[in-house]
Amino acid sequence: MTQENISADPAVSDSLAGINPHFVFDFQAYDDLEDGQRWSTWLSVEPLSRGPEPRPDWVVTSQGAIDTELGILKTGKEADAFLIVRADPLYPEQEALMVAKRYRDTDHRTFHRAASYTEGRSVKRSRDERALKKNSTFGREVAKAEWANAEWNALVRCWNLGLPVPYPVQIDGTEILMEWIAVDDGNGELETAPRLAQTRPERHVLEMWWDGLVEALATMVQAGLVHGDLSPYNILAQQDRLVIIDLPQIIDLVGNPLGFDFLLRDITNVAKWFQARGLEVDEQEVYADLMAHAF
Structure with a gap:
């Protein structure tokens, strides 16, 4: 309620007489939420x-702000991705389209090689570790949260390193925005x-993309990180740059006994795609160069 409202309504004016205007506020009601909507969980x-x-x-x-689900973007091995819009109905300029990645429980996942990727990782609470080993109902919930947290931490770390990854907005349980x-x-x-994998770029674009990708891999290796599942299917082409996605299995290059094997496999997977389109790249040479960055 504003000072003008107070003056216009005598009854209200009498009851609020003498109150400092700085302590009077506007109250604006929001409409009820519809199906597929929720209040923003930011705060x-x-x-x-x-x-x-x-x-x-x-x-x-x-x-x-209200989150409105617009539809599914992608189903994956361990999670599904949805497009949502977060907007404040009273402030139209505050609106953002985001991806909501929601992890499935282990009964509905098709990602069966978790042990190779999690080698060298630790679980903070002993209770959680015991539940994971027993594969109990609680343990499956812990596993789902562990994968979501692993991707969140990887996104935050990679973003802070200046790597081309989606900006991580927030994590809430097993959902990452x-x-x-x-x-x-x-x-x-x-x-x-x-x-x-869906693109057919011209040669100069191929060269630009390859150089950017190798630079990103070098930055990751310098930080002791390996994607672990890199391929043309989890790299997005956004105009003149490539964006790396799907990071829950990110690997400690040294802490994981298979770290160097995963790195070579990542390089080989993407190099073959570029080679098939006429770009002369040598995965072994790139691997050697990246090793020089690592030590």
């Missing part, structure tokens, strides 16, 4: 569960950037 998660600062300008932090990597569809509308 309900811990500060460390929110994206790193400085945050991009498009991140919506309004307490009155992150930047939607989009491109113009040619008609003035946005659509999800294509996977590298």
Whole structure:
């Protein structure tokens, strides 16, 4: 309620007479939520569960924002990705399209090689570790959360390293909200950037993409990180850059006994795609160069 409202209504004016205007506020009601909507969870998660600062300008932090699910983008081996819009109905300029990645429980996952990727990782609580080993109902919930937390931590770390990954907005349980990597569809509308495997770029674009990808891999290796499952299917092509996605299995290069094997496999997977399109690249040479960055 504003000072003008107080003056216009004598009854209200009498009851609020003498109150400092700084303690009077506007109250605006929001409509009831519809199916597929929820209130923004931004302020309900811990500060460390929110994206790193400085945050991009498009991140919506309004307490009155509503998340609306627009549809499914992708089904994966361990999680499904949905497109959502977070917007405050009273402030139209505060609106952001994001990806909500939701991890499945272990009964509904098709990702069966977890042990190779988690070698060298530790579980903070002994109770959780025992539950994981027993594969109990609680243990399966712990496993689901562990994969979500692993990807969240990987995204935050990679973003802070300046790597081309989606900006991690927040994590809430087993759901990660992150930047939607989009491109113009040619008609003035946005659509999800294509996977590298779906593209047919010209040679100069191939060269630019390869150089950027090798630079990103070098940065990861310098930080002791390996993607672990890199392929043309989890790299998005956004105009002149490639964006690396799907990071839950990220590996400690030294801590995991198979770290160097995974690195060579990552390089080989993407090198073969570029080679098939006429670019002369040598995966063994790249591997040797990256090893020089690692030590």
